[in-house]
Amino acid sequence: MSDVVIKVEGVSKQYRLGQVGTGTLSHDINRWWYRVRSKEDPYLKVGESNDRTTKGDSEYVWALRDINFEIRKGDVVGIIGRNGAGKSTLLKILSRTTTPTIGNIKLKGRVASLLEVGTGFHPELSGRENIFLNGAILGMTTREIRNKFDEIVDFAGIERYVDTPVKRYSSGMYVRLAFAVAAHLEPDILVLDEVLAVGDAEFQKKCLGKIREVSDNDGRTVLFVSHSMASVRALCNYGVFMDKGRTEGLESVAGAVEKYLYGANQLEALAEYDGSNPTYYANADMTKSVKVNRVQIVDEKGEKSNKFRTTEPFTIRIEWSNLSGVACSPNFQLKSSMGVNVMIASDSPIDWDGNKKKASGTYLSEFTVPGGLLNANDYYLSIALDSHSPRVCFESHVDVMRIVIWDPMDETNLARGMFVGVREDVVLWPALECSFKKTS
Amino acid sequence: MSSHKDHEHWDLIIRPRANLFDLGLKDIWRYRDLLRLFVKRDFVAQYKQTVLGPVWNIIQPVFTTIMFLLVFGKIANIPTDGIKPTLFYMAGITIWNYFSTCFTTTSTTFVTNAAIFGKVYFPRLVLPLSVVISNIVRFFIQFGLLLIMMVYYQFNGYPIHIGLQWLLIPFLVVLMGGIGLGSGIIISSLTTKYRDFTILVSFGVQLMMYATPIAYPLSYLMGKSYKWVILINPLTPVVEAFRYALFGKGHFEWSSLIYSVLFMIGSLGIGSVIFTKTERSFMDTV
Numbered sequence A: 001m002s003d004v005v006i007k008v009e010g011v012s013k014q015y016r017l018g019q020v021g022t023g024t025l026s027h028d029i030n031r032w033w034y035r036v037r038s039k040e041d042p043y044l045k046v047g048e049s050n051d052r053t054t055k056g057d058s059e060y061v062w063a064l065r066d067i068n069f070e071i072r073k074g075d076v077v078g079i080i081g082r083n084g085a086g087k088s089t090l091l092k093i094l095s096r097t098t099t100p101t102i103g104n105i106k107l108k109g110r111v112a113s114l115l116e117v118g119t120g121f122h123p124e125l126s127g128r129e130n131i132f133l134n135g136a137i138l139g140m141t142t143r144e145i146r147n148k149f150d151e152i153v154d155f156a157g158i159e160r161y162v163d164t165p166v167k168r169y170s171s172g173m174y175v176r177l178a179f180a181v182a183a184h185l186e187p188d189i190l191v192l193d194e195v196l197a198v199g200d201a202e203f204q205k206k207c208l209g210k211i212r213e214v215s216d217n218d219g220r221t222v223l224f225v226s227h228s229m230a231s232v233r234a235l236c237n238y239g240v241f242m243d244k245g246r247t248e249g250l251e252s253v254a255g256a257v258e259k260y261l262y263g264a265n266q267l268e269a270l271a272e273y274d275g276s277n278p279t280y281y282a283n284a285d286m287t288k289s290v291k292v293n294r295v296q297i298v299d300e301k302g303e304k305s306n307k308f309r310t311t312e313p314f315t316i317r318i319e320w321s322n323l324s325g326v327a328c329s330p331n332f333q334l335k336s337s338m339g340v341n342v343m344i345a346s347d348s349p350i351d352w353d354g355n356k357k358k359a360s361g362t363y364l365s366e367f368t369v370p371g372g373l374l375n376a377n378d379y380y381l382s383i384a385l386d387s388h389s390p391r392v393c394f395e396s397h398v399d400v401m402r403i404v405i406w407d408p409m410d411e412t413n414l415a416r417g418m419f420v421g422v423r424e425d426v427v428l429w430p431a432l433e434c435s436f437k438k439t440s
Numbered sequence B: 001m002s003s004h005k006d007h008e009h010w011d012l013i014i015r016p017r018a019n020l021f022d023l024g025l026k027d028i029w030r031y032r033d034l035l036r037l038f039v040k041r042d043f044v045a046q047y048k049q050t051v052l053g054p055v056w057n058i059i060q061p062v063f064t065t066i067m068f069l070l071v072f073g074k075i076a077n078i079p080t081d082g083i084k085p086t087l088f089y090m091a092g093i094t095i096w097n098y099f100s101t102c103f104t105t106t107s108t109t110f111v112t113n114a115a116i117f118g119k120v121y122f123p124r125l126v127l128p129l130s131v132v133i134s135n136i137v138r139f140f141i142q143f144g145l146l147l148i149m150m151v152y153y154q155f156n157g158y159p160i161h162i163g164l165q166w167l168l169i170p171f172l173v174v175l176m177g178g179i180g181l182g183s184g185i186i187i188s189s190l191t192t193k194y195r196d197f198t199i200l201v202s203f204g205v206q207l208m209m210y211a212t213p214i215a216y217p218l219s220y221l222m223g224k225s226y227k228w229v230i231l232i233n234p235l236t237p238v239v240e241a242f243r244y245a246l247f248g249k250g251h252f253e254w255s256s257l258i259y260s261v262l263f264m265i266g267s268l269g270i271g272s273v274i275f276t277k278t279e280r281s282f283m284d285t286v
Helices: A024-036 A087-094 A127-137 A142-156 A171-183 A201-218 A229-235 A253-263 B025-030 B032-046 B053-075 B085-106 B126-154 B164-191 B196-210 B227-231 B235-247 B254-279
Strands: A004-016 A060-072 A076-081 A102-107 A111-114 A189-193 A221-225 A238-243 A246-252 A290-298 A307-309 A314-322 A329-336 A341-346 A361-369 A377-388 A391-406 B012-014
Touching: A004 A087, A004 A221, A060 A087, A060 A221, A076 A087, A076 A201, A076 A229, A076 A253, A087 A102, A087 A111, A087 A189, A087 A221, A111 A171, A127 A142, A127 A171, A127 B032, A142 A171, A142 B032, A171 A201, A189 A201, A201 A221, A201 A229, A221 A229, A229 A253, A238 A253, A246 A253, A290 A377, A290 A391, A314 A329, A314 A377, A329 A361, B025 B032, B032 B126, B053 B085, B053 B126, B085 B126, B085 B164, B085 B196, B085 B235, B126 B164, B164 B196, B164 B235, B164 B254, B235 B254
Parallel strands: A060 A246, A076 A221, A076 A238, A111 A189, A189 A221, A307 A391
Antiparallel strands: A004 A060, A004 A102, A102 B012, A238 A246, A290 A314, A314 A361, A329 A341, A329 A377, A377 A391
């Protein structure tokens, strides 16, 4: 017998858009009539993939389309994807709050799902009463809860309030209690949906620790949906990347995270620019003194790319021509996706006034941005060919390329260390030169 | 391709469509603790932050009885089969209340619990069952009041007839609860798609009360042409039998009670099949 505990076989889920309940009677009757004649449901044939950005023709969409994967005992699997990719629908089917339209899922052992913390909490009941009620809703028996009661109260850290109605709790306490109950469920398969998004940092850490403990020590299987790549990377050993209701199945967590981060940034995913889109000429008669011929972004090995790890250096190569013998300093600028100009750099350290490149001809200028400096983000690259004395901007190419810097979130990222979490607000996350010594 | 994997044991297979008659009764048994806690919750939570608490259970039938005494007794002057009018109305109201709360509360099972149903699985039938059980507690409180009144009137010239017919009472309560539950879950399943039924229930129950001999005895209708309306009502025999059991007076036939029993079995059977079919995917339509 294999140790596969979850087997998803060809699962699809169709939803009807628009108002349900009006005008469905005719569809219901039609459907019923087809079924009576043991024909296939006519509405299953229609339906489009679930792309919420484009307006479709069909009333029916496939929220999930032909999902297949297997999960073995003890695996912690992160399910990731953009909003509307079908993650929650999949979890809903797994936790049996709805059914697939086609296909089936086979499961071994007891499944507990935590799609929301505090499901069924009654505001008027005390913490104690809610622990029992919530535990029972999640499938525990009263005896199991009684055995775990002290542990739950302790984990939540609400001992003093245990006999107070939960409506008087702070939202943090409420969430702590709710997660504490769920964390002590001891199911064979635990399904979690983004529950860690709540609570303070300390509690989040505690939750992550608990989940890891559950899978490491007890060999339980965990399915975990999150938008926090840091949590997924820290917690899971496999990933399922979903996109518009489809998935390629189980893969390494690094692979899935990479797909998620890359896939979201397909736009302008070019590692080369041919200088055809200048936004600014200095000369009034539009004749060119200088001209950008080609811009490439390359990695350490000289391979063209526009996606780099935070730990990886990359080089911007500008091929340009000096057409009329002017002093010229090529330079570039990086702007973060939040519109912040992050850096500007030219080759003035080696050519103070640009006079060294005064001779007409073609040049190759290279700038290397070191690894371990920028935080994960998207950056827009602008290129300019300037003269600094007298100050003239010959040619400028604004936001012509996009560079994606992503965080592998593993041990290679020295700057991050064991920190779990995403800091999208920060531009630089460098691995600085640092030191410490014991002073007493 | 029917490899060895087909012989593997799976604890659970989630399919698009389940067997029509697989009601998951075993599952309900496994969740019996939840059933108990729901009953407790219903009862405890309802009276938190009220001054009178469970006393409200008594106030409602008392005032309804007074109203009936006034309207049907004094104004309409309808006879009460020789039973003391206060007791007559109170008995009818007590058993009717049990039915109507069971029916109206279970009929909104899916809609009112959509939030919790959408997040976690447990056998959905647990909820309507808990409603019926927690209402039994309320029924017994009101029934206790009725007994106190009967003892009071014992000393005022209306002796209590204690006899074997009292054994009918638990059976009648189960029957009333069963009919309420059965028809309630049928309606609740239909409500997930068509909300029209919610509106229908809210005034339907009121109309139904007038079609049940609560405020008048069945004997009052003898020889009237519209009597059949009251007779096809499966609740009529239950109410009449309830009063017969308590006071030894009234219209009671085993044959008509069997009609009620068949109706209960029928509605529970159809109801649980529809209900389990609905619970699997109602989240998509509710």
